[in-house]
Amino acid sequence: MGFFKKLKERLFGAKEKDDTKDEQFDQNEIQEEKNDELIEVEKEEITKEKEITKEEIKLIKKQEKLAKKEKKELNKQLIKEKKINKYVAGLSKSGTNLTKKIRELQSNHNQIDEEFFEKLEEILIMSDISVSQVYLILEEIKKEVKAENITDKNLINEIIADKMFVIYANQSTVNTKLNLDHSGLNVLLMVGVNGSGKTTSIAKIANKLVLEGKRVILAAADTFRAGAVEQLKIWVERLNVDIVLPDKEGADPASVVYKAFEKTKNNEYDVLIIDTAGRLQNKINLMNELAKINKIIQKFIPEAPHESLLVLDATTGQNGILQAEAFKEVTPISGIVLTKMDGTSNGGIILSIKDKLNIDVKLIGLGEKMDDLQEFDLDAYIYGLTKGLMENNEK
Ligand SMILES: Nc1nc2c(ncn2[C@@H]2O[C@H](COP(=O)(O)OP(=O)(O)OP(=O)(O)O)[C@@H](O)[C@H]2O)c(=O)[nH]1
Numbered sequence: 001m002g003f004f005k006k007l008k009e010r011l012f013g014a015k016e017k018d019d020t021k022d023e024q025f026d027q028n029e030i031q032e033e034k035n036d037e038l039i040e041v042e043k044e045e046i047t048k049e050k051e052i053t054k055e056e057i058k059l060i061k062k063q064e065k066l067a068k069k070e071k072k073e074l075n076k077q078l079i080k081e082k083k084i085n086k087y088v089a090g091l092s093k094s095g096t097n098l099t100k101k102i103r104e105l106q107s108n109h110n111q112i113d114e115e116f117f118e119k120l121e122e123i124l125i126m127s128d129i130s131v132s133q134v135y136l137i138l139e140e141i142k143k144e145v146k147a148e149n150i151t152d153k154n155l156i157n158e159i160i161a162d163k164m165f166v167i168y169a170n171q172s173t174v175n176t177k178l179n180l181d182h183s184g185l186n187v188l189l190m191v192g193v194n195g196s197g198k199t200t201s202i203a204k205i206a207n208k209l210v211l212e213g214k215r216v217i218l219a220a221a222d223t224f225r226a227g228a229v230e231q232l233k234i235w236v237e238r239l240n241v242d243i244v245l246p247d248k249e250g251a252d253p254a255s256v257v258y259k260a261f262e263k264t265k266n267n268e269y270d271v272l273i274i275d276t277a278g279r280l281q282n283k284i285n286l287m288n289e290l291a292k293i294n295k296i297i298q299k300f301i302p303e304a305p306h307e308s309l310l311v312l313d314a315t316t317g318q319n320g321i322l323q324a325e326a327f328k329e330v331t332p333i334s335g336i337v338l339t340k341m342d343g344t345s346n347g348g349i350i351l352s353i354k355d356k357l358n359i360d361v362k363l364i365g366l367g368e369k370m371d372d373l374q375e376f377d378l379d380a381y382i383y384g385l386t387k388g389l390m391e392n393n394e395k
């Protein structure tokens with residue numbers, strides 16, 4: 001079975017996605033309600049007649065259980081499809097760009113030869129995949145083309161997608177889960193350069209945690225930029241979370257963190273999220289500032305922060321990778337939030353991150369809406385990026 005088909009099966013299940021699913025869901029619900037009513041009537045009648053047997057009750061209960069299970073499954077499937085749609089929409093710039101270039105290559109070259117591979121190499125490098133990984137991907141593609149004796153240039157699409165997947169997944173296990181489920185207070189520290197999307201990502205994460213039933217408190221430790229505190233305050237008003245503010249503008253960020261811990265002493269919170277300023281221009285200052293914040297955190301909880309997420313702007317491409325390397329030197333990083341994927345045409349950046357930094361991308365920003373920050377899903381990412389290449393290529 002081809003890679004595209006396998007990928008689709010993993011994402012959508014064995015059946016192909018079809019547009020009648022919502023309708024089917026509604027129909028099922030109506031039918032289920034009818035069934036419920038029928039069951040109720042049946043139950044009443046049965047009790048009335050007092051001819052009920054144990055087997056019959058068992059059967060009715062079993063039917064009820066099955067109907068509930070079916071509904072749950074269908075709901076799960078719809079949530080999954082919503083996520084995939086978000087990936088497809090958020091990656092449409094990158095996907096369209098990659099598809100267009102590969103289609104152009106195919107129409108300009110009649111056969112798969114060295115020149116074809118050279119051009120393909122260029123396309124992949126331009127999509128922000130690191131040079132060393134492009135080399136690996138190409139090696140793999142060439143091997144497969146040779147082994148399978150592929151001469152049809154259109155069949156290469158599937159192999160490209162397949163190898164991108166393999167190269168990302170093979171480097172290590174992909175861990176996307178936020179480590180914030182400990183009993184007691186969990187601490188999440190957000191770092192990253194100015195404008196990368198720290199504050200808005202904090203709002204999105206806080207929103208997600210609140211929906212999961214968690215009690216969240218924010219610490220506005222970005223005391224450097226005028227307006228940063230105000231921005232966080234606005235978000236807090238929209239979400240059901242508390243916030244600790246600096247006493248005055250330009251206050252010591254570590255003092256805000258200290259205050260936040262004081263406030264969490266009564267075990268009223270599950271997660272503390274700390275917003276920081278990201279002045280990479282002055283690395284020594286940044287290093288000192290983050291070291292001081294980490295020291296305060298560890299004074300209260302030695303094993304914290306449970307997550308130190310580095311926020312990276314996908315539109316900054318290889319430059320973003322350099323920034324990340326600098327951050328890695330000043331503070332430990334447990335995962336990456338890759339924002340603004342919807343704003344870049346070069347979706348290969350995710351592969352570069354894995355290669356150059358070896359840190360897992362845990363969350364990916366696919367737009368500005370609250371639910372546009374999604375847990376990173378390799379299948380959905382490859383699907384969003386290569387969907388355009390799948391046409392006429394499914395085997
Ligand atoms: N399109 C898009 N925009 C985003 C995404 N994430 C963040 N943004 C936008 O990026 C801009 C900067 O985001 P902030 O959250 O203020 O960035 P910051 O890192 O807190 O910036 P500083 O506080 O200046 O250090 C805002 O306009 C956000 O709406 C994303 O995934 N997609």
Ligand SMILES: [Mg+2]
Nearest residue numbers: 198199222228
């Ligand atoms: Mg900010």
